[in-house]
Amino acid sequence: MPVKCTRCCVKVAVLKRPKTSDALCKECFFWAFETEVHETITRAKLFKPGEYVAIAASGGKDSTVLAYIMKLLNERYNYGLKLVLLSVDEGITGYRDDSLETVKRNQQQYELPLKILSYEELYGWTMDAIVRQIGLKSNCTFCGVFRRQALDRGAVLLEVNKIVTGHNADDIAETVLMNILRGDIARLQRCTLITTGTEGAIPRSKPFKYTYEKEIVMYAYFKKLDYFSTECIYSPNAYRGHARAYLKDLESVRPSAILDIIHSGECMSVKDGIKLPTQGLCTRCGYISSQEVCKACVMLEGLNKGLPKLGIGKSSKVKRRVESLCKDASKEEESC
Amino acid sequence: MEITPGIESMANNAAPYVGMSTTVSFNGKSGNISSGGAELLFNNKKKFDVMLPSSDKPWTIKNLLKWIKDNLLEERPELFIQKDSVRPGILVLVNDADWELLGALEYEVQPNDRIMFISTLHGG
Structure with missing residues (x-):
């Protein structure tokens, strides 16, 4: 027996929202999804009119939906932003070369300029070459550290004011858990911020901070967005994998767990007198x-x-x- | 993955639950598709048109999952199925609607249903 949409009460519902348990039809889901991201952007005052914003684009589901929605909201609500897609080519044959093809199609579909920066030109090493040196342990650490910096360097080259990334609520909750398990209090404090790098570095923000992965995937599916869904061939990021499996198990029992964990992360504070590493600049x-x-x-x-x-x-x-x-x-x- | 059942034999009214042909698909997307996702566990096949045998039990998704595990899964079943259900993080759509609206595991598969499994367990 089909369930009716609880918002418009006319059409057949296609999705149960994990956040609210509402049953929504396709149109009402699109409306709710887009409006919530818009509210996140306006409430956190992420952008100012006239700013030049780079969208970190990997070709995966999150960044593809992010590029689509940034363009849509920018036009619908007159943010007055100039947008550009920024991709990093880690040099992973059979994975990144294919996903970059997706980004190139997105560039055409969304009519946005695209800049691709490679690890090879930035560091002289591709991930394929790095893995040949170090094997499949800790390779994700190299990739993560290099990617973060590569995006910043790309942003400097493009002279953008801001970077947006596709990190979603599930990603942030995972990171909170990992930082708690590692006792990494400095990162725990930073990881729930919607914008980081306000001092010195180019600010980075996460418009999907409160958006569930399930909804991003469903949005991409119903909108028939063109994204790349293969796991990285070097992927066994084992630690994150455990945090992720644990989080997904929690979510299946209580869908609000994801937002609850983000909230917990935000509420934790450090006792006075605890020394935290201060951020300076690399010499x-x-x-x-x-x-x-x-x-x-x-x-x-x-x-x-x-x-x-x-x-x-x-x-x-x-x-x-x-x-x-x-x-x-x-x-x-x-x-x- | 996508599963579409169709009636195997309408004439066979005697059996309480007749066999059905069904379409099962993995990460099925219309339009331009870059491959990848749950289909990797199914010998890279994205779509299966299957004929479910007649059964004295209803073809609930729960029973269907067990049947998929026994008949379609090529490797590492734990990456697709956990206990009686799909692994958390795999979304299930029945005729393009979220299975959670339809009773999830208890939903009874109908002839020509399209059942799709979309994995969210990869990078973004």
């Missing part, structure tokens, strides 16, 4: 970092010196190792 590349030398530079140095494990250990150990490497290097120079 080598000038990128934002809580260490003297940023993670990307340490990792790159490790790769170039044939010590690829360098960037993935504890930062205190790495610091000692870097210092001794620097001493060795200066000794070599002296002896020459």
Whole structure:
């Protein structure tokens, strides 16, 4: 027996919203989805008229829906934004090359300019080459650190005011859980912010902070958006995978769990007197970092010196190792 | 994945639950599709037109899942099925509607239904 839409009460419902349990028809779902993202954007004052905004685009479901919705809302509500798609080519054969084809189609479909930056041109290393060096352990750490910086460098090149990413509510709740499990209080405080990098770096925001993954996938499906859904061939990001499976299990029992976890993350605060790492700038590349030398530079140095494990250990150990490497290097120079 | 059942034999009125032909599809999207998702567990086949055998039990999705596991799944069933249901994070659509509106596991599959499984368990 088909269920009627609880909002318009006319059409047949196609989806049960995880947030509210409402049964909605296609049109009412589109309306609710788009309006909520618009409200998130306006309530957090994410943009100002005239700003130039880069949409981080991977070709996956989240960023494809983000690009579609940014263009739609920008036109519908006259945000007055200039939009551009920004993609990073990690150099993963059989995965990123295919997903970039999706981004290129999105560029045409949404009539947005596209800039692609590759790890190879930025760092001299593709992910394929990195995996050949380090194997399938910790490769996601390299990729994540490099991607974050690559987006920033792309944004600087394009001279944009802001970057938006497709991180959704499920992603943020997962990150909250991971940071709690690791006791990473500095990241725990940052990870629920809708905008980060307001000091110094180009601000990054997450218009889908309160949007459930289920709704993003259903939106993409009903709108017949063109996205790429293959898992990365190097994907076993095992730690996140566990957090994710746990979160999905919780969601199946109580759908509000995702928003509840984000809320918990927002409410946690650090006792007075607890020392948190302060964010400064990397002395080598000038990128934002809580260490003297940023993670990307340490990792790159490790790769170039044939010590690829360098960037993935504890930062205190790495610091000692870097210092001794620097001493060795200066000794070599002296002896020459 | 998508499953569409059609009546196997309308004449066979004696059996309480006649066999049906059904379409089962994985990450089915109309339009331009880049491959990937749950179909990887099904030998890369995105769509199956299946004939469900006559049964003395109704063809609920719960029973259908078990049948899929026994008949279609090629590898690593735990990535598709957990306990009696789909793995959390896999969305199920019956004729393009969320199965949660239709009773989820208890929904009785009708002839020519299209049942689709969309995995959300990959990067965005």
